[in-house]
Amino acid sequence: MKSRVTMRDVARDVGVSPMTVSRALRGDGTVSQRTRDTIRAAANRLGYVYDTTAQAFRAQKSGFVAVILPSLDNANFAATHRGLTEVLGQTGLQILLGSTNYSVVEEERIVRQLLERKPEAIILTGGHHSRDTRDLLDARDIPVVEMWDLPAEPIGHTVGFSNSDAMVGVVDQLVASGRKRFAFLGAEGDSDRRGSERCRGVCQAAERHGLKPVDVIGIGPAPVSMTEGARAVETLGARLSEYDALICVSDTVAFGALAACQRRGISVPEHLAITGFGAFEIAAVACPALTTVDVFAFDIGVAAGNMITRILSGDSSGTRLRVETGYQLRQGETS
Amino acid sequence: MKSRVTMRDVARDVGVSPMTVSRALRGDGTVSQRTRDTIRAAANRLGYVYDTTAQAFRAQKSGFVAVILPSLDNANFAATHRGLTEVLGQTGLQILLGSTNYSVVEEERIVRQLLERKPEAIILTGGHHSRDTRDLLDARDIPVVEMWDLPAEPIGHTVGFSNSDAMVGVVDQLVASGRKRFAFLGAEGDSDRRGSERCRGVCQAAERHGLKPVDVIGIGPAPVSMTEGARAVETLGARLSEYDALICVSDTVAFGALAACQRRGISVPEHLAITGFGAFEIAAVACPALTTVDVFAFDIGVAAGNMITRILSGDSSGTRLRVETGYQLRQGETS
DNA sequence: TTGAAAGCGTTACCAC
């Protein structure tokens, strides 16, 4: 039963050298058709399974790409992961996945752990990392891609969009429809950096429009989702009437807020506008449909995967690649 | 810059043998405190990174556990994955993730691919696999865990619940509140096996209650979600009045149906009851809250992880383990 | 078209 069948066993069985087996199994053209067929048949019969560990060891190429996401309990990041899987799967690269739960400390631990597997490239989320994480990555000469952001000082390559700029359209639309008094609902503190960026974008845009400062409301430690969005509305209670728009860090938060409003009989968008972020499936399905910003989460994964493929196949000529994936306002019925 | 610092380099630097470096770095007690500190310092200074590939090769232990899920774009499976990560991370095992997109053919391809990495255990979703997949796994002597189901003929160990039984409570509750005419909304065909099981459970329970046969409505190829749930209600249109309850294969489908009803002015649960499955976050947050079945997705991951840990540490004595994780009806406002 | 030898970085095993 044990996985003890090696190329040597197959070779012995067929009566050739292990080298020939190696070539035959990888489809090397220099092996005669006859020998190759015999070898393939013997390998199947003996239950031979190729040992990628040995191959990775010998070739000093792991075939891994490390991918680090904040969380998979988030349809946006799950979509990015799907995009990456689709592209990288085609090139025979395997994803080694880590999730940080929005903590740079955890990120460092995971980067350290994944690097021990000698990935051929590493893909991080966001542009903010611990000093040690950066040093760890700088010391290696594998390609690094940061995605979901456009950091001012990227470690290596970049695939993403400006989280602050992406909010401008939301604010513009709210202002154009006569809204004046905004609250921003997002995670407490700074651990969701992309959320903080969105918040910054909202505050600046509001200021440019000459509005009163936006009330920034921390609704819980990252990650925040529907539950926190709903609870925030409950907690605000009567104070909700101070605002005419809730700008939420994500569609899940926005939906939570929307549902809580429905529960309290606050009509959206008549009494209160609500906007989300990320173009989650729920934004389009909810009734009323959420106004949101599509940031093409799946395409970010595809673009990052393609970038890696291109770099590893050698035609990047050492330049720092940068792909802007853009964003697009999706006008819904909640604003 | 290149990752070329090996134990030999560290050894040479310190003036000991590679063997001593190996021992020192792994915290083997037989190395003197002084030597160990010197070695640790030198390793850091030289930027040494442990090579897990080499270790896996030499020890013939990869440190990997293969985990195969239908999809990560599903909060339930994402939660299971999180449970697995939490447990396995503590024991130093790394997850090698594959997603099948609900296809047994794709599953076979992925199993084959992951087995080449010589995982120490493999965790599959569901009890239905291709003949070749079973053979592949039988031929290996690594522990196999099937989760999210209780197959009649498991390959190895099991962590899960009966998808058909879990629906009985839903039907009972609907019947108790006077509902009589049911439609089941799920994926077309048989690729979502757990969905098909739920459907079977519903049909049987309805029959036991002496009701008319349940209308089984395929709303699209798996995976189905909010969009398909909403579209199904649109498509049914006037025919919707033939039913007094929509039993949905998941909460996402149920929410889509609910939202579409709200859009069409069909009041839930007055005109129509709707039930979901899985206790997704949205079930509790939505207004009205969805009646659903909690199947403890996170706990399934934890239980499977613990099972693997136990088996790999040797105290399972060759028996076939089986853990029932149960389910619980969560009465909402939609039924 | 096929084969022999060497070695990738680590550690089990046995000496000392």
Next chain:
DNA sequence: GTGGTAACGCTTTCAA
């Protein structure tokens, strides 16, 4: 407490 030797399964390189 420490070191030497061999080996894990494969492929690069060179030779036939």
